[in-house]
Amino acid sequence: MKALLNEIIEHLKDTLPNLAAFFNPxxxxxELRKAEEELGFSLPAEVRELYLIHxxxxxxxxxxxxxxxxxxxxxxxxxxxxxxxxxEEYAFMGEHDSVPARWIKERYINRYWLPISRDWGGNHLxxxxxxxxxxxxxxxxxxxxxxxxxxxxxxxxxxLLRFIRDTAKQGNFSIHQExxxxxxxxxxxxxxxxxxxxxxxxxxxxxxxxxxxAVKDAEGWLAGLDSVWRDRVLxxxxxxxxxxxxxxxxxxxxxxxxxxxxxxxxxxRELVLSANEIRSIEPLRGCxxxxxxxxxxxxxxxxxxxxxxxxxxxxxxxDTAVEDLSPLENLSSLQELRFPxxxxxxxxPLRQMPGLRAVEVSQPDREQLHILFGLPRxxxxxxxxxxxxxxxxLGQLGSLPNLRELELEDVCLENLAFLHNCxxxxxxxxxxxxVNDISALSRLESLTTLELNGCPDVGDVEELxxxxxxxxIAASYQQFSLLKDRFDRKIDFSTMTGNMTDEExxxxxxxxxx
Numbered sequence: 001m002k003a004l005l006n007e008i009i010e011h012l013k014d015t016l017p018n019l020a021a022f023f024n025p026x027x028x029x030x031e032l033r034k035a036e037e038e039l040g041f042s043l044p045a046e047v048r049e050l051y052l053i054h055x056x057x058x059x060x061x062x063x064x065x066x067x068x069x070x071x072x073x074x075x076x077x078x079x080x081x082x083x084x085x086x087x088e089e090y091a092f093m094g095e096h097d098s099v100p101a102r103w104i105k106e107r108y109i110n111r112y113w114l115p116i117s118r119d120w121g122g123n124h125l126x127x128x129x130x131x132x133x134x135x136x137x138x139x140x141x142x143x144x145x146x147x148x149x150x151x152x153x154x155x156x157x158x159x160l161l162r163f164i165r166d167t168a169k170q171g172n173f174s175i176h177q178e179x180x181x182x183x184x185x186x187x188x189x190x191x192x193x194x195x196x197x198x199x200x201x202x203x204x205x206x207x208x209x210x211x212x213x214a215v216k217d218a219e220g221w222l223a224g225l226d227s228v229w230r231d232r233v234l235x236x237x238x239x240x241x242x243x244x245x246x247x248x249x250x251x252x253x254x255x256x257x258x259x260x261x262x263x264x265x266x267x268x269r270e271l272v273l274s275a276n277e278i279r280s281i282e283p284l285r286g287c288x289x290x291x292x293x294x295x296x297x298x299x300x301x302x303x304x305x306x307x308x309x310x311x312x313x314x315x316x317x318x319d320t321a322v323e324d325l326s327p328l329e330n331l332s333s334l335q336e337l338r339f340p341x342x343x344x345x346x347x348x349p350l351r352q353m354p355g356l357r358a359v360e361v362s363q364p365d366r367e368q369l370h371i372l373f374g375l376p377r378x379x380x381x382x383x384x385x386x387x388x389x390x391x392x393x394l395g396q397l398g399s400l401p402n403l404r405e406l407e408l409e410d411v412c413l414e415n416l417a418f419l420h421n422c423x424x425x426x427x428x429x430x431x432x433x434x435v436n437d438i439s440a441l442s443r444l445e446s447l448t449t450l451e452l453n454g455c456p457d458v459g460d461v462e463e464l465x466x467x468x469x470x471x472x473i474a475a476s477y478q479q480f481s482l483l484k485d486r487f488d489r490k491i492d493f494s495t496m497t498g499n500m501t502d503e504e505x506x507x508x509x510x511x512x513x514x
Contacts, residue, residue: 001049004161008064011168015175016184022061023054027073031055035073039080041112041129044138046157065125065164066173066186066194068117079115079124087111097149097247097269100209101289101311103135104128104150113143116157123147123195127157139204142195149247149269152204163205215244215264229261251276259283273298274316281305291333295320303327317342318360325349340384347371360407363387373399380405394418408433416440430455439463441470448472452479453497462486477504484511 009020032051036042043051056072057064064070071079087109098104112130123144129137140154154160167173173184176191186197202208215221222230222240232251237243248270249262256276262268263283268290275297284290285305292314293306301321306312306328314336315328322342328334329352337353340362347368350356356375360382364372366389372381373396381403386394391414397403398421406422407429415437419425425444429451439460441447447467451474452458461479464470465486473483474495481504484493494512 001046001158001161002053004158004165005053007165008161008168011165012184015173016062016182018182019062019064022057023070024056024058024072026053027051027055031073035077038077039114043114044127044129044157046138047114047116047127050157060181062183063117065117065160066167066197067176067183068119068125068194071116071118075118076115079118080111083109083113083115084111095148095270095292095314097291098132098135099149099151099203099247099267100134102132103139103152104141105130105132106150110143113141115143119144119193119195121145125153125160125195128152142198147195149199151198152209153198155204155207159204159206215240218244221264225261229258233261262287269311284309306331313355314338328353331355336380338382340382350375358382358405360384365389366393369393369396373397376401378403380407382407382409383411384409386411391418395421398422405429407431411435419444427451429453430458433458435459439466442466445469450474451495451497452476477508480508480511490514 012019032043032048051073054070056075057070059069061069091107091109093108096106096108098106110130112128114127114129115124116127117125123142123146126141126143128135128139128141131137131139135152136155138156139152140157140160141150141152143150154163167186172188173186174188174191175182175184185192186194218240222233225233233240233243236249237246244265245267246265247267249265249268250272252272253275256273256278259273259278259281260283262271263286265287266289268287270292271287271290272294274294278295278298278300281295281300282305285308288309289311290309291311293312294316296316296318297320299321301323303322303324304327307330310331311333312331313333315334316338318338318340320342322339323344325344325346326349328337329349331353332355334353335355336358337356338360340360348371350359350371351374354377357377358380359372359378361368361372362384363386364383365387369389372378378400379402381400395418397418400422401424403422403425405427406425409431410433412434416435417440419440420443422444424446426446427449428441428447430453432454434455434457436459438458441450442463445468447469449472450464450470453474456476456478461482464473465483470491472492474497476498477496477500480493480496483491493508496508500508
């Protein structure tokens, strides 16, 4: 490890002569012991060795990791504590992908990701001590506020330092001056943020894993497309190779009928095809890494091409001609299925989807509700409209022991008493709905968030002030005005629905400032 650092310094001595001067003295064994005690796990031997040579680098240095600083033990622990403090509430917020697939656990926060560098924008290089099934403990990854796609950058810190040494030796970097600070970045041409550079590298560095590709000659593949698709590929990605390796592709309201070229996009994780004229999704059989698929507002009817997509987690088929959900029965990874305004009458295939956690439907009848309320793993349920349903039927919602989020749209209800057994319910959203008596929400002990969007005809709103758990309410100004002074604590009204006059905005701003 020490030899590697010395080689990096030697190769950069003419262009970054101050690199060595910015390294801190070694960390002590006691500092590392205290850090491990607080972390609850041992540092990899190579990470310990690195810190016993240098305890990070001083602020304002050139940044060991291509301009990104090597954090001291104290800085590493400070960053780690911030993330741990947010983990309980936000660990699974958003959508996250692992490259390669199943090497990194796909979540927003993991206390076993140890930040060894930062970019001052909430993003990090980190050591992954809790890899997914194909990864290995100690692998170097990116994570943070903006890092939805997480890459295994190197299989170890040693490999990362070897890559830095090799890059320095080859001169594949550029030097930048900013006031009194001199730093470097990866690549000869641009001031490229290293967390952006990794997206174009063959990873992990030194020992890349090549994901399956159906195309050996990207330029030949491009030449074989019709002129419309050629233009589309170049407009989206700049080159055929970049298009074929893209992780996210969007084609919204472009009049698409033929999607054959997409079948060669083996690495795509998210595909948005909304509002086109697509009838056949047969080419999608080839998108073997696909996780999120949006097919809304297309005349597609047959979902059988998706039967083998074992990574598919989210499917949106609203406003389509889909009638049959049975092709999805064996997709064990499918967690979210949204099919409002699709002509699906038989909900029974939902019972064969053990991973299902979120469902969106429209106009369900009594029998369909019975099936929905018999899916014990459901955590989020969205219902747009109701058909021939009684309060007794809705009372079965209480049979969903894990229900955390409920959204009701375009419904007309006497009250919400049917929610009294939903003891885990944390969020309720009402959209363009009428409820004569909303007071039942005040008795839900786990409810923290309520949204009333386009719901002027909601009665007994002031009764919400009896809630001991509500922390955030999104509502119209009129509803805000009714509630703002009734609680024994300040409620987060930072999101308003509908319009406000200038005078109303001033009152609202004053409340927020307070």
